[in-house]
Amino acid sequence: MKRIGITQRVFERPDRGETWDCLDQRLVSLVQSIGFLPVPLSNVIDDAARYVDDLAIEGLVLSGGNDLATTAEGTDVSLQRDKFESALLDHFRGRGKPVFGICRGMQMLNVYLGGSLADDPGHIAKRHAISPVAGAPADWSDTFSVNSFHRWTVPKSGLASALVPLAVVSDGTVEAAIHGDLPIACVMWHPEREPHFLDRDKKFMKRILDGAR
DSSP states (O other), X not given: OOEEEEOOEEEEETTTTEEEEEOOHHHHHHHHHTTOEEEEOOTTOSOHHHHHHHTTOOEEEEOOOSBOTTXXXXXXXXXXXXXXXXXXXXXXXXXXXXXXXXXXXXXXXXXXXXXXXXXXXXXXXXXXXXXXXXTOXXXXXXXXXXXXXXXEEEEGGGSOTTEEEEEEOTTSEEEEEEESSSSEXXXXXXXXXXXXXXXXXXXXXXXXXXXOO
C-alpha cells in the first residue's frame, strides 16, 4: 500500500510545558479510505528528506491548522512547522512526487511557490458556494458548496504563477488550484470535515496522490 505522509498542526501547551504535534483523526481516515497508508509526520525532524525516504513516503498531504509565520498579524504560528514543510516541499517537488494541500496546506503551497495571501475573516466557520473554472475535474461541472474555516485567502492576483486555478468564490478568491506541470494540487476547504467523505473530494485527492494531473 502506497505510504502518504501527513503533516501535523503544532499546538503549544505552556500550562504543561509541552509542544504537541496534532492531527485530526478524520484526515487519517480520509487518506485510508482512498487506498493509501497514512503516516503522520513529526515537525521536530531536522533532515526532512532523509526522514521521508527512510519511511518510504511516496506522497504528501499538507494538513490544516496554524497560520503561516509570513502572514501579517498571524496567530498560532509555528516557524518550526513552516521550516519543516518547506523542506518537505523542496524534496517532493524536486523528485516530482505528489503533494496535496488542504486549507493551510494550500496557503503553504501558494506562498512556497511565490504567491501571496490576503486577510479575510469573512471566510471563517461558514459554508459558501464555489464555481469551477476551465480545467477543473469533470465532476466539478456545477457550482457546489464547501466548508470554510480559514482567515487567509488566496486572491486571484496572489496565486503563484506555477499554479492554475480550478475553482473560485464569487469574491474572486481561489479555492482550488493545481500545478501546471507537477502532481501538486490544493483546496481551501476541508474534505475530512464533511459529515461523510464526498466522492468528489476523494476522487480528486486520489488522482493527485496517485501521481496524475
